[in-house]
Amino acid sequence: MLNVGQLNEGVVLDHIEAGKSMSIYKYLKLDQMDCCVAIIKNAHSNKMGKKDIIKVECPIDELDLNVLGFIDHRITVNIIQNGAIVAKKDLKLPKKLINIIHCKNPRCITSIEQELDQIFFLADEERETYRCMYCEEKYRSSRKKN
Amino acid sequence: MRHLMSPLDFSVEELDRLLDLANDIEANPEKYAHACSGRKLATLFYEPSTRTRLSFEAAMLNLGGSVLGFSSADSSSAAKGESVSDTIRVISCYADICAMRHPKEGAPLVASTKSRIPVINAGDGGHQHPTQTLTDLLTIRSLKGRLGKFTIGLCGDLKFGRTVHSLIQALIRYPDVNFILISPEELRIPDNIREDVLRRNHQNFKEVVRLEDALPDLDLLYMTRVQKERFFNEEDYVRMxxxxxxxxxxMKLAGPDMIVLHPLPRVNEISVDIDDDPRAAYFKQVQYGVYVRMALILTLLEVKVC
Structure with a gap:
């Protein structure tokens, strides 16, 4: 059993699909933060067989966790304060995604003006459909449903 | 300050006021002859479109204003690699309002975020063409006496035809509109219009391939051109x-009150033989296009004419 030190304040992202932790590390911009991060890959899981876990020691409001709802809503988000789980965050699809996904429409203005932010808005929550703000090209979330 | 990116930028009530203003301009053109005296319209056309550009220019000249601009990307600073954002910042120093056509979808939206003057989307790729929609709405309302309570056939290139997409989005806000979508299999309406616009809003519509099957049921027929510039493959274009x-x-299959509209230019899809048929309204539509652009310029510049 691998032991990683207990958090005092921060978040534990549990039940991440095995192998996805590094992309979440990037999406949450953890590489740009000066805080303690532990990534556990391929941990044993009764429910999933294998899973990844990320522990982040930082004030909770420094993280934009909304993007996790777009990546995989099955991830468990445990909020830690004073060394104990004080809350679990429900993941919802964010209304807007900025520079998370890219428009693939060759006719979109973003295809020639690369300094523009890639902005997608949630067009249909039920179908988990996002559309490019500029050209309205559809992007369907690839996350799996329960 | 307001911009026009999509026909849905205006509420139904605002559209009614705009169309009322256009009808007043039609009835009393002299009243508006100096309404924009001293104002300048910039026409930023990154791809050729003689018709739309001249319509905008005629509209501004009819209002007593002036026009400046370019009619292709080659003759603009875009050829030197300038971004849309930089261009509009510069143009904001030269003009009071601008109309932008761009082959890339969303370019006018980008411009509107950086502009100090109202930006009108004069067509962006296969995406939106809101002033054509305003033209279509004014033509329909003027000739049929109402918006809503009719069956409209939309025929031709429904896949890339942005005028069709914009018109559908505008018409679903009116009561009892039945849509008959007439196209070859390869040029069917895209799924975002079928699912997100028509189905989600519980609109009555059907898709057919043969024009002859739809004609007897139509109050309006909106013909479109198969646009060569939207095809990546010449072979597909020739086939369609x-x-x-x-x-x-x-036309013998159509009712006596049906009107035929077309955003123009036409190629072969409407025979010149029917130009003198009283139901052919596509040249009247061009004239309405000027009136509605005049009304739009006045509205966005917040010019009141008593």
Missing amino acids: KDFYILDREK
Whole structure:
């Protein structure tokens, strides 16, 4: 059993699909933060067989966790304060995604003006459909449903 | 300050006021002859479109204003690699309002975020063409006396035809509109319009391939051109371009009050034989295009004429 030190304040992202932790590390911009991060890959899981876990020691409001709802809503988000789980965050699809996904429409203005932010808005929550703000090209979330 | 990116930027009430203003301009053109004296319209056309550009220019000149601009990307600073954002910041120093056509979808939206003057989307790729929609709405309301309570056939290139997409989005806000979507299999309406616009809003619509099957039921027929510039493959274009040709024989299937609209330019899809048919309204539509652009310029510049 691998032991990683207990958090005092921060978040534990549990039940991440095995192998996805590094992309979440990037999406949450953890590489740009000066805080303690532990990534556990391929941990044993009764429910999933294998899973990844990320522990982040930082004030909770420094993280934009909304993007996790777009990546995989099955991830468990445990909020830690004073060394104990004080809350679990429900993941919802964010209304807007900025520079998370890219428009693939060759006719979109973003295809020639690369300094523009890639902005997608949630067009249909039920179908988990996002559309490019500029050209309205559809992007369907690839996350799996329960 | 307001911009026009999509026909849905205006509420139904605002659209009614805009169309009322256009009808007043039609009835009393002299009243508006100096309404924009001293104002300048910039026409930023990154791809050729003589018709739309001249319509905008005629509208501003009719209002007593002036026009400046360019008519292709080659003759603009875009050829030197300038971004849309930089161009509009510069143009904001030269003009009071601008109309932008761009082959890339969303370019006018980008411009509107950086502009100090109202930006009108004069067509962005295969995406939106809101002033054509305003033209279509004004033509329909003026000639049929109402918006809503009719069956409209939209025929031709429904896949890339942005005028069709914009018109559908505008018409679903009016009561009892039945849509008959007439296209070859390869040029069917895209799924975002079928699912997100028509189905989600519980609109009555059906898709057919043969124009002859739809004609007897129509109050309005909106013909479109198969646009060569939207195809990546010449072979596909050649196969599709003459799929529909509206001629005298087919017009016999239509009712006496049906009107035929077309955003123009036409190629082969409407035979010149029917130009003198009283139901052919596509040249009247061009004239309404000028009136509605005049009304739009006045509205966005917040010019009141008593």
